[in-house]
Amino acid sequence: MKNFWREILRFLAKKANSIQVLSSLLAIVFGMLFGLLVMLIVNPADAFPGFFTILTGPFQAGMRSFGNMFYRATPIIFTGLSVAFAFRTGLFNIGATGQFTIGAYIAVYIGVHWGFLGPFHWAVAIFFALIGGGLWGALPGLLKAFRNVHEVVSSIMLNYVAMYLMILMVKRTVFFGDHARSLAIQDSAELPKWFLGSIFPGSSINIGIFIAILFVAVIHIILNKTTFGYELKSVGFNKDAAKYSGMNEKRNIVLSMAIAGAIAGAGGAVFFLVGGRYLHVNAVLMQQGFTGIAVALLGLSAPIGVLLAGIFYGFLELGGLFLQGFDFTREIIDIIIAVIIYFSALSLFLQKFVASYIKRKTEEDVEIAEGADIK
Amino acid sequence: MDYVIEMIDITKEFPGIKANDQVNFKLKKQEIHALLGENGAGKSTLMSVLFGLYQADEGHIKVRGQEVDIRNPNDANDLNIGMVHQHFKLVHNFTVTENIILGSEDTKYGMLTYQNARQKIKELSDRYKLKVNPDAKIEDISVGQQQRVEILKMLYRQAEILIFDEPTASLTPQEIEELMKILKGLTKEGKSIVLITHKLNEIRQVADRCTILRKGKSINTVVVKDTTNEQLAEMMVGRKVVFELEKTKAKPKDTVLQVKNLSIKQKEGSKLLVKNVSFKAKRGEILCIAGIEGNGQTELVYGLTGMMPIQEGSILLKDNDITGLSIRNRSLTGLSHIPEDRQRHGLVLDFTLENNLILQNYFTSKFHHRGFLKFEAIRENAERLIDQFDIRSSRGPISLARSMSGGNQQKLILGREIDRNNDLLIAVQPTRGLDVGAIEFIHQQLIDQRDQGKAVLLVSLELDEVMNISDRILVMYEGELVGELDPSKIDEKELGLYMAGSKRGEIS
Numbered sequence: 013m014k015n016f017w018r019e020i021l022r023f024l025a026k027k028a029n030s031i032q033v034l035s036s037l038l039a040i041v042f043g044m045l046f047g048l049l050v051m052l053i054v055n056p057a058d059a060f061p062g063f064f065t066i067l068t069g070p071f072q073a074g075m076r077s078f079g080n081m082f083y084r085a086t087p088i089i090f091t092g093l094s095v096a097f098a099f100r101t102g103l104f105n106i107g108a109t110g111q112f113t114i115g116a117y118i119a120v121y122i123g124v125h126w127g128f129l130g131p132f133h134w135a136v137a138i139f140f141a142l143i144g145g146g147l148w149g150a151l152p153g154l155l156k157a158f159r160n161v162h163e164v165v166s167s168i169m170l171n172y173v174a175m176y177l178m179i180l181m182v183k184r185t186v187f188f189g190d191h192a193r194s195l196a197i198q199d200s201a202e203l204p205k206w207f208l209g210s211i212f213p214g215s216s217i218n219i220g221i222f223i224a225i226l227f228v229a230v231i232h233i234i235l236n237k238t239t240f241g242y243e244l245k246s247v248g249f250n251k252d253a254a255k256y257s258g259m260n261e262k263r264n265i266v267l268s269m270a271i272a273g274a275i276a277g278a279g280g281a282v283f284f285l286v287g288g289r290y291l292h293v294n295a296v297l298m299q300q301g302f303t304g305i306a307v308a309l310l311g312l313s314a315p316i317g318v319l320l321a322g323i324f325y326g327f328l329e330l331g332g333l334f335l336q337g338f339d340f341t342r343e344i345i346d347i348i349i350a351v352i353i354y355f356s357a358l359s360l361f362l363q364k365f366v367a368s369y370i371k372r373k374t375e376e377d378v379e380i381a382e383g384a385d386i387k
Numbered sequence: 388m389d390y391v392i393e394m395i396d397i398t399k400e401f402p403g404i405k406a407n408d409q410v411n412f413k414l415k416k417q418e419i420h421a422l423l424g425e426n427g428a429g430k431s432t433l434m435s436v437l438f439g440l441y442q443a444d445e446g447h448i449k450v451r452g453q454e455v456d457i458r459n460p461n462d463a464n465d466l467n468i469g470m471v472h473q474h475f476k477l478v479h480n481f482t483v484t485e486n487i488i489l490g491s492e493d494t495k496y497g498m499l500t501y502q503n504a505r506q507k508i509k510e511l512s513d514r515y516k517l518k519v520n521p522d523a524k525i526e527d528i529s530v531g532q533q534q535r536v537e538i539l540k541m542l543y544r545q546a547e548i549l550i551f552d553e554p555t556a557s558l559t560p561q562e563i564e565e566l567m568k569i570l571k572g573l574t575k576e577g578k579s580i581v582l583i584t585h586k587l588n589e590i591r592q593v594a595d596r597c598t599i600l601r602k603g604k605s606i607n608t609v610v611v612k613d614t615t616n617e618q619l620a621e622m623m624v625g626r627k628v629v630f631e632l633e634k635t636k637a638k639p640k641d642t643v644l645q646v647k648n649l650s651i652k653q654k655e656g657s658k659l660l661v662k663n664v665s666f667k668a669k670r671g672e673i674l675c676i677a678g679i680e681g682n683g684q685t686e687l688v689y690g691l692t693g694m695m696p697i698q699e700g701s702i703l704l705k706d707n708d709i710t711g712l713s714i715r716n717r718s719l720t721g722l723s724h725i726p727e728d729r730q731r732h733g734l735v736l737d738f739t740l741e742n743n744l745i746l747q748n749y750f751t752s753k754f755h756h757r758g759f760l761k762f763e764a765i766r767e768n769a770e771r772l773i774d775q776f777d778i779r780s781s782r783g784p785i786s787l788a789r790s791m792s793g794g795n796q797q798k799l800i801l802g803r804e805i806d807r808n809n810d811l812l813i814a815v816q817p818t819r820g821l822d823v824g825a826i827e828f829i830h831q832q833l834i835d836q837r838d839q840g841k842a843v844l845l846v847s848l849e850l851d852e853v854m855n856i857s858d859r860i861l862v863m864y865e866g867e868l869v870g871e872l873d874p875s876k877i878d879e880k881e882l883g884l885y886m887a888g889s890k891r892g893e894i895s
Contacts, residue, residue: 069427088736237759237760238759238760239750239755239760240757242749244736246735246746247736249735249736249737250735250736250737251730252732253732253733255694256724257746257747258713258715258716258747260717262641
């Protein structure tokens with residue numbers, strides 16, 4: 013057994029990026045344990061059954077729960093991908109929330125008014141949401157490239173601008189005054205379920221998850237297989253070297269913020285093109301953008317990592333819902349996620365820890381790469 | 388004779404490397420003891436252990452016969468050990484006095500008082516002939532003087548054992564000479580000195596004994612005057628070293644690069660960093676721009692390569708006016724550039740070796756098809772260059788650049804730039820911080836490029852390098868070219884006078 017373990021470690025030591033993945037998993041384990049600790053403090057009697065519920069979230073109600081897990085993961089995969097993509101190009105897109113909001117509004121507007129599109133209704137809505145999010149994302153990119161305004165500052169401020177703009181526009185164009193929310197979108201604008209409805213009976217799942225996976229695949233290919241991705245990553249890792257080799261740094265900054273914005277915008281559309289979901293006119297920032305940051309970190313800024321981290325998030329959220337059957341609030345889940353994020357932020361520390369553990373056991377040297385990607 | 392410092396069987400391990408492996412080092416009172424070794428031999432680690440920056444994993448340290456435990460630089464201070472780091476640790480807009488008292492300020496009623504300190508600094512400065520004005524601001528004084536401020540800082544804290552880490556790296560020959568005198572003066576006054584260096588001449592000049600480190604092990608401790616330079620070098624490198632390069636006389640041909648009246652302004656402000664510089668670089672010669680750090684060489688190269696806008700003048704590359712071209716277009720016109728800061732500009736450290744090798748031509752049809760990278764071509768390219776330029780790494784093409792040694796990182800850049808087969812090769816400080824073996828290799832490559840009919844523009848601060856491999860020297864001082872020299876007709880001293888701005892000549 014001991015030898016077997018050592019062989020596994022040796023294999024990991026040789027495999028690139030395994031350290032990063034392990035450290036993310038370790039962050040999750042620590043986060044869960046911390047959550048358990050909090051549950052023990054709040055309500056010791058129900059702590060273990062409650063914790064068990066979190067761990068078994070989607071297994072509670074069979075395929076229906078699984079469907080809901082993917083359904084909940086979908087918007088977070090979009091925003092996570094948006095943030096991760098920007099990370100990889102050296103930018104911190106904290107404005108995914110704003111881009112998500114803009115995309116959401118555009119999608120709802122088209123969903124309410126453009127019934128003439130018939131079967132293309134939802135697709136066109138997503139397309140324009142993507143364009144809108146992209147333009148919104150390009151703004152901080154332009155400011156950064158040509159005015160040297162830090163994208164964190166400008167995109168945070170643009171989050172609020174987006175929020176109030178959305179409220180204003182909803183009130184003017186798609187308002188349902190009785191409930192202080194947007195009008196219902198037309199049936200043709202709702203994302204179809206295709207065969208998913210029969211695989212996951214009774215769940216809310218729709219093809220949004222496929223669109224998310226498509227985006228993940230496209231971004232993965234752009235980043236890892238193309239000269240464009242090579243340039244973007246060069247700028248992200250070392251913009252001085254990118255400049256030295258004659259890359260157009262300014263163009264790359266604007267483009268990569270625009271792409272990040274487009275992803276988040278599409279996410280907004282996918283989230284709101286669902287029957288029974290409305291834009292509310294409360295002055296509250298949508299949380300998906302911020303959760304996306306967490307998911308991007310946990311997914312090591314790699315598209316496929318984000319996909320997995322997003323699904324894991326959906327899993328936790330679902331667990332949180334079931335948790336309400338006990339004497340817990342579902343905010344426990346938020347605490348667990350927050351702790352996981354803290355540990356992901358300490359990932360370099362965890363990577364060193366993992367690397368030295370492997371070294372002690374196997375005498376193999378392990379390279380720690382900063383921000384390397386999963387291939 | 389008594390030892391003031393005894394470091395016995397010191398072992399210090401970092402992840403993946405034994406920086407010190409059972410190293411023994413003993414310092415006598417009032418001696419200058421050189422610590423010789425290549426980069427990465429463990430000199431700095433050993434002294435950092437002594438100065439309390441690192442803790443040794445094994446071994447023990449005795450100071451004046453007493454076994455001690457040095458946990459941090461404050462402990463070292465209390466034991467009267469002081470260190471001058473290679474990069475000075477001074478606050479630029481503070482005065483000399485303020486810098487020296489920083490961390491041990493005198494106060495009266497909670498207010499700083501300078502008078503006592505100032506007086507004491509003056510006395511120390513006079514006693515050791517350091518000639519430092521206690522009221523001058525650091526940014527206004529020369530690098531040599533800044534170094535003396537660092538020395539004063541140690542003396543002010545009553546250091547008896549002084550450690551100098553590569554103290555001559557950024558000094559002119561004249562300043563070096565002065566420093567050597569100061570070092571000798573210090574030992575006469577009872578101080579003991581450790582001199583970390585890889586320059587044999589300095590050791591010969593001042594050191595009494597010398598301990599040689601190689602790959603973390605102490606090889607030998609010798610009395611300098613009983614040992615030849617060749618022996619020292621051999622112990623340092625572990626094999627015989629060629630001091631003189633095989634180099635035939637240059638046969639300059641037509642002009643490749645012509646620079647006319649080039650001026651470059653500071654980014655903010657109006658100071659001219661490069662003033663009205665004109666010169667020509669020809670095929671088949673190594674033209675060297677010599678000068679002390681910070682005299683406009685960096686900006687000149689930035690101007691030539693397009694990394695910084697120029698104010699005035701024109702740049703002709705093979706009769707094409709490239710003055711207004713972008714970096715990319717200049718490089719495509721025929722300019723290769725080995726940048727001064729290899730980690731900042733030359734490499735993407737988090738990329739693999741093979742990806743770094745395509746940094747300058749990833750966009751050519753050789754490496755992509757309709758925007759998709761050709762991974763096989765990239766791998767072949769890497770394997771070919773690794774072979775040709777002897778680039779060593781732990782995992783070959785997929786090693787991260789970050790994990791490679793400085794010498795191999797530089798070979799990577801060198802290979803990439805030479806392989807582009809451009810007519811002009813600009814190499815800025817190509818051997819900075821490299822070990823003897825890598826330096827030899829890089830020099831030979833530069834000479835080969837020259838012999839293949841390329842124009843090589845070498846910008847260097849190292850006098851040895853300037854004298855040994857260049858065919859023609861232009862000296863830069865405060866942004867101007869102040870002399871054109873033939874290395875076979877002058878000596879280092881004279882070159883030093885030009886570099887320090889005290890002599891001027893004609894430029895053809």
